[in-house]
Amino acid sequence: MRRSKQDIIFDMLRAIQQKGGSIKPTHLLYKSNLSHQRMKEYIDELKQRGLVKEEQQKEKNMFLLTDQGYEFLQKFQQLKAFTEAFGL
Amino acid sequence: MGFSFFIRGPVWFFGIDGVFEGLAFIVALLLAIYAYRAYKLTHDKRFSLYALSFLAITLGQGIRAVTDLLMHSNLENELPYIAFLPHLQSTPLLFTAGYFLHILFMLLGLMILSCYAMKVKDIKVFCVMAFSLLPLMLLVTSVYLAFHYLGLLFCAFIAYSYWKYWCTKKIRPTCLVFIGFLFMALSYVQFLADTVFRVLYISAHLTQLAGYLCLLAALFMVLRK
Numbered sequence: 001m002r003r004s005k006q007d008i009i010f011d012m013l014r015a016i017q018q019k020g021g022s023i024k025p026t027h028l029l030y031k032s033n034l035s036h037q038r039m040k041e042y043i044d045e046l047k048q049r050g051l052v053k054e055e056q057q058k059e060k061n062m063f064l065l066t067d068q069g070y071e072f073l074q075k076f077q078q079l080k081a082f083t084e085a086f087g088l
Numbered sequence: 089m090g091f092s093f094f095i096r097g098p099v100w101f102f103g104i105d106g107v108f109e110g111l112a113f114i115v116a117l118l119l120a121i122y123a124y125r126a127y128k129l130t131h132d133k134r135f136s137l138y139a140l141s142f143l144a145i146t147l148g149q150g151i152r153a154v155t156d157l158l159m160h161s162n163l164e165n166e167l168p169y170i171a172f173l174p175h176l177q178s179t180p181l182l183f184t185a186g187y188f189l190h191i192l193f194m195l196l197g198l199m200i201l202s203c204y205a206m207k208v209k210d211i212k213v214f215c216v217m218a219f220s221l222l223p224l225m226l227l228v229t230s231v232y233l234a235f236h237y238l239g240l241l242f243c244a245f246i247a248y249s250y251w252k253y254w255c256t257k258k259i260r261p262t263c264l265v266f267i268g269f270l271f272m273a274l275s276y277v278q279f280l281a282d283t284v285f286r287v288l289y290i291s292a293h294l295t296q297l298a299g300y301l302c303l304l305a306a307l308f309m310v311l312r313k
Binding site for chain 1: 130131138
């Protein structure tokens with residue numbers, strides 16, 4: 001079944017959370033099951049919304065989950081239930 | 089004639105109708121707030137439109153509650169009688185404005201929900217609906233019948249859309265939303281019929297409140313997750 005945009009965002013953020021809050025771009029690419037171009041588009045949106053930030057750790061680029069990103073993950077289940085219940 | 093085009097039902101019910109509308113105001117407000125919070129979290133336009141529709145319904149119910157409660161106080165004896173439409177000549181401006189604002193906001197809210205249910209993406213469709221139906225409320229001779237007829241149409245359509253959706257999803261909150269809008273549609277039928285049987289004004293308010301309480305129950309089931 002095709003994932004909605006919110007489902008993809010949730011999957012990406014959960015993948016980062018499961019890796020302890022930071023993840024390499026390559027790992028995120030595998031976990032999110034997206035093409036490189038699409039993942040880049042989503043990452044840009046997540047960075048713009050403040051859910052994810054990019055940092056250098058030990059000379060490697062890493063994506064980190066922000067506080068807002070953790071909050072989104074917590075509220076997502078409720079949001080998904082609301083979306084399903086009210087047909088949004 | 090006085091306020092007869094909006095005053096229905098037995099005298100003992102006056103004021104109680106305002107309380108019922110106040111409860112509907114609270115339910116619609118809670119839904120508007122949650123939808124807006126969902127929009128802030130996701131930046132998804134669907135939630136902002138849903139919030140806007142329930143905000144309009146909130147305003148409509150709130151204005152009606154205040155108007156009804158004011159009308160049943162002695163205030164109407166002290167307000168200026170200014171007529172701007174021939175068939176409303178003995179109605180104070182405040183109450184006329186209150187009821188018309190109630191109609192405007194309720195129809196706006198139901199129109200947005202209907203467009204959403206029809207999956208209308210083109211704003212021109214909504215504009216055609218709004219610009220054709222809303223001015224008609226000022227021109228018809230029976231505003232009461234016209235408004236409740238349109239309310240019935242919109243609620244029935246929204247209920248039907250949720251029924252179809254529930255047939256695919258089969259989740260309890262969706263069933264409650266369907267029943268909620270169905271009750272609202274049934275309440276409008278009773279409002280239309282109360283021109284003949286005045287007691288239906290009471291059952292119409294009860295049915296409408298039941299509809300809003302079903303929506304509230306659906307929201308609580310979601311928030312428990």
